[in-house]
Amino acid sequence: MNPTPLRSGSSVGFQWRVLKDGEQRRQGAASDMWGRVHFPAASANGRARQMFQSGEMFPFRIYQLPESYRAAPNPAADWLLVCVRAGYVSTSGTPVLATGGDNYQWGYEDVFPVSAGAGIGEVALTAGVAQTWFWVTTGSAPAIASGAALPGSGIVPIGYVDSTNVAAMVLRIRQIQYGDVQASGGGGGSGLPVWL
Numbered sequence: 001m002n003p004t005p006l007r008s009g010s011s012v013g014f015q016w017r018v019l020k021d022g023e024q025r026r027q028g029a030a031s032d033m034w035g036r037v038h039f040p041a042a043s044a045n046g047r048a049r050q051m052f053q054s055g056e057m058f059p060f061r062i063y064q065l066p067e068s069y070r071a072a073p074n075p076a077a078d079w080l081l082v083c084v085r086a087g088y089v090s091t092s093g094t095p096v097l098a099t100g101g102d103n104y105q106w107g108y109e110d111v112f113p114v115s116a117g118a119g120i121g122e123v124a125l126t127a128g129v130a131q132t133w134f135w136v137t138t139g140s141a142p143a144i145a146s147g148a149a150l151p152g153s154g155i156v157p158i159g160y161v162d163s164t165n166v167a168a169m170v171l172r173i174r175q176i177q178y179g180d181v182q183a184s185g186g187g188g189g190s191g192l193p194v195w196l
Contacts, residue, residue: 034108059087059107060098060144060148060158060177071117079169080127082161083112084134088180089156095180098136100144107116107180127166134158138183156181 037114057063067073083102088095097105102120104112104179113120123146125132134146150157162172 057085057108057110059085059177059180060101060160061085061107061138062161062173062175064104064171065112065114065119069112069114069119071119073167079171080125080163081122082125082171082173083120083122084144084158086144087136087177089136089138090181091105091138091183093141096140096142098142098144113152124159125163125171127163129163131160131162133160136177136181138181142181156183 013099014093062077062082064082067075069080070078077180079144082101085107087099087107088105090096097103100121104111104113104120121144123132123134129148132146132148134144134152135150137143137145137151137155139154144158145155156177158177159173159175162174166173
C-alpha cells in the first residue's frame with residue numbers, strides 16, 4: 001500500500017484529504033487482518049465458525065463463549081453450551097442482580113467471565129430441540145432459568161435457542177429481552193421495552 005505523496009504548494013484541504021484517505025486505507029487493512037486472525041474460514045473440524053460480533057453485549061443476552069476463552073476447546077460438545085449475561089431485576093425499587101447467569105454486573109461490556117476455562121453459568125443444551133426457552137423470574141430473588149416451555153406467570157422471557165442444525169453444529173438464538181427488567185406489580189411483564 002503506497003500512500004499518495006504530499007505535494008509542495010498543494011492546498012491544506014487537499015493535503016488533509018490525502019492524509020485522511022491514507023488513514024482510512026490503513027484502518028481497513030488492519031481490520032481485514034484482525035478478521036483473518038480471529039475468525040478463520042473454518043474450525044479444526046471443517047465446519048464454518050460462527051462469527052462473534054464484539055460490541056453487542058447487553059443484560060440477559062444469550063451467547064456462546066468464544067472458543068479462544070476455553071482452556072480445552074471441544075467443538076463436538078462446545079456448540080451446545082450457552083451462557084446468559086447477568087442482568088438486574090427491579091420489582092419494588094432496588095434492582096437485584098438475577099442469579100443463574102454469568103454473574104457479570106456490567107451488562108454492556110464485552111467481557112466473558114470464565115472459571116476453569118469454561119463460561120460461568122453455562123447451560124448444556126440437548127441437540128435436536130427446536131426451542132429451549134430462557135427466562136428470568138421476578139420477585140424478591142430473581143433468577144435466570146431454562147426449560148422446554150415457559151412458566152405461566154411471574155417471569156419475563158429472555159429468548160430461546162434452536163439446536164436442530166445438528167449436522168452443521170450451529171445454534172440459532174432468538175433473543176427477546178434486551179436489557180434490565182423493571183417488573184410490574186407483583187411480578188410478570190416488563191416495564192422496559194421488549195423487542196419481538
